[in-house]
Amino acid sequence: MGEFDLIARYFKRPVRRAALGGGDDCALLQASPGCQIAISCDMLVQGRHFFADADPFKLGHKALAVNLSDLAACGSRPLAFLLALALPTADETWLAPFSRGLLALADAHECELIGGDTTQGPLNICITVLGEVPLAGARSTALLRAGARAGDELFVSGTLGDARLALMASRGLTLPPGLLAKAKQRLDAPTPRVALGLALRGLATAAIDISDGLLGDLAHVLEASAVGACLDTSVAATLMACSSAELDAAVDAETRLECVLGGGDDYELLFTAPPAARGAVEQAALASATRVTRIGQIQAEPGLRLFDARGAPVTARYRSFDHFT
Amino acid sequence: MGEFDLIARYFKRPVRRAALGGGDDCALLQASPGCQIAISCDMLVQGRHFFADADPFKLGHKALAVNLSDLAACGSRPLAFLLALALPTADETWLAPFSRGLLALADAHECELIGGDTTQGPLNICITVLGEVPLAGARSTALLRAGARAGDELFVSGTLGDARLALMASRGLTLPPGLLAKAKQRLDAPTPRVALGLALRGLATAAIDISDGLLGDLAHVLEASAVGACLDTSVAATLMACSSAELDAAVDAETRLECVLGGGDDYELLFTAPPAARGAVEQAALASATRVTRIGQIQAEPGLRLFDARGAPVTARYRSFDHFT
Structure with missing residues (x-):
């Protein structure tokens, strides 16, 4: 199974929200007028964030969950994500449940997989997630770390x-x-x-x-x-x-x-x-x-x-x- | 040197184009009206894309260059990028030249580092880059793989x-x-x-x-x-x-x-x-x-x-x- 087969078999979905999905040099995402794009990125490394025997379905879920959690903390609605995946081998018994766990959570949040990268290497899962945050006039409605006041x-x-x-x-x-x-x-x-x-x-x-x-x-x-x-x-x-x-x-x-x-x-x-x-x-x-x-x-x-x-x-x-x- | 020191010392820059730079759960990027956001992601793995003895300055340059190249192929102007970095150790003799090479190219293209992730693990550099592409009316001006016609x-x-x-x-x-x-x-x-x-x-x-x-x-x-x-x-x-x-x-x-x-x-x-x-x-x-x-x-x-x-x-x-x- 080659790199492009791997993507087509386990990660290809119909394009939904993106103006252009994966497969070209870039994905294109159209932000709604009056919105900001919120972006976050988390990398999960075998041996550090999970063990070699981790259940791949749960790992797929978790890899996206930790990124969606960053959007949640900003009060941002999920739009789309990119998946960069380094794999020792294109092992279908791992890829099939991993992609199911990942895409089940993505579907639950209507968060579209719009691109990424796959390569051979020590197992590493890097997801970048994009969400939108409405502007109220010129002011962002994002929840930030700054803003807590005495008495809160x-x-x-x-x-x-x-x-x-x-x-x-x-x-x-x-x-x-x-x-x-x-x-x-x-x-x-x-x-x-x-x-x-x-x-x-x-x-x-x-x-x-x-x-x-x-x-x-x-x-x-x-x-x-x-x-x-x-x-x-x-x-x-x-x-x-x-x-x-x-x-x-x-x-x-x-x-x-x-x-x-x-x-x-x-x-x-x-x-x-x-x-x-x-x-x-x-x-x-x-x-x-x-x-x-x-x-x-x-x-x-x-x-x-x-x-x-x-x-x-x-x-x-x-x-x-x-x-x- | 801890994770947050590592980021502050080698990768922290003044916020420029982003509405909110790194350090919060998400970065916030304001797309210009009438523009699409182009997004691409490339992962570089030691032993696959570069050797263990690779010059870290050049590696920093290349890690961003391969991503900017995807934006170039879409006719997109670079806006910002996220850096996810897995490192065996927080080695300053590697980090200092790597960040210089990376940020020199970023500055040359006015492409702002707005967030990412750092973690311990086998060396892996994953960059997600964002650019903008103007809309002409409702039509994207992005350069795509589709569009070549007989006679071109x-x-x-x-x-x-x-x-x-x-x-x-x-x-x-x-x-x-x-x-x-x-x-x-x-x-x-x-x-x-x-x-x-x-x-x-x-x-x-x-x-x-x-x-x-x-x-x-x-x-x-x-x-x-x-x-x-x-x-x-x-x-x-x-x-x-x-x-x-x-x-x-x-x-x-x-x-x-x-x-x-x-x-x-x-x-x-x-x-x-x-x-x-x-x-x-x-x-x-x-x-x-x-x-x-x-x-x-x-x-x-x-x-x-x-x-x-x-x-x-x-x-x-x-x-x-x-x-x-």
Whole structure:
């Protein structure tokens, strides 16, 4: 199977939104009048982001999901994506389920595959996704990291920490099979919060997707917005998808908090909104069928302060993920 | 050096054309009214597209050049690009020259780095480039592979085959040092024909950039345009950048023709235009300071016919490049 057969067999779809789809030197995309194009790019590397034995269907899903999550964090509607794929061999038993997982998620979000590149090499999946964000007059309606203001409330979507628990298991932590399966599901098949991101346009003052861990990504928001925050660790401790009973039997409270706060690979949204918008935030959560939890507050004083259920400071430090340290 | 330091030190630039540059979940790009966004993506893998000892400055240049070449082939003006980079280690002696080579070419084409991804892994450079193409009313002015018509003349820009000669040398062909250096320069530092691509808008009926080899890429044009062509191998044989005298002393005529026709890694433009436009094509070549050579003609009958200086058919077959065969 050659390069062009490979593309035709596993990745060719009818052209939908693009003015010109893959197969020429460039794809052509027509932006709607009064819109900006939002663009993001994520690369997944074998051995770093996934293991050699990763289920290719789930990997196809995840490779696009992590990119859609970036669009969600900007409140952008997905338009199209490009797939660059380095493969050791053109293995059909891998390509068929990979393309099914990838294109199922693409179809669910009406996000069109418009081009890319395929080459021989160590397995590497690089996706660039494009979305649109309406302009309100000359002003962008995109959700950005900058924009959080003192007094704003701090929210997260969905559940946090389970992906990290699955990673700990892969590094030696022993977990009961049922718990491990649930945690791995969160690691392997994250849900990009596109509908919530769209519902938060004009409502959230700042937003980011949690890919490197709650504390690390919150730090990006605080830095970009030049503010500080306090965060209730007793609420954070309730955020894992795996049930309390299962977790209590397997890991201590400190490990759970490390999973939620240090985390990584969650692909939930972290966002801020003024207290007056709390009802509207609840409506956005309902409308997008997405759980949203208030976990803290933005403060004028720089830095992040963790406190427990009794309001006492928590001093433990949790590192977020950095690829080169 | 961490991931964020790495980006700040080697790749951070002031935001210019983007509405929002790198550092948030997405970059935001505002397309001009009446324009389409052209998008292309190329991945370079160590061991496949370059060797482990490749000069990082030249590699930075080439990684962007091959993408700009795709924009050139569409007649698109470069706007911005995203860089996804997998690196074994954050090696500053590699990153500093790589970023200089990359950003020097980006600056020369006013093409803004607006985001991307960095991660640890086997060296892999994946660039997604965005350009704009004006609409004429509702009609795109992009140069496409489809559009060549019987009677059109067939042109190539610049020089062909030297990159292939350098590859042959890396696989055992012995060349004199002066010749090898010239050939390697063409392999390592291709020139994207952006100015020529822009000058050919409204003039060329079809265009493609030659990345897989003249015959292979011509086949794409013929297939997309549902036409055939004849090609003068005696003209093709004159297209190498290395001088005739140097080549005569080192390689036989058959090898030279294989380099030019089979080629690969040339990043020149192959395009078609009606005979009445020949003067305008010459003007476009002059205006963009780019050599352009007429090498054949489009014919109604499908297939490609090679002929020699005396008009006799040439039957040799030259394979173009496929990553998986």
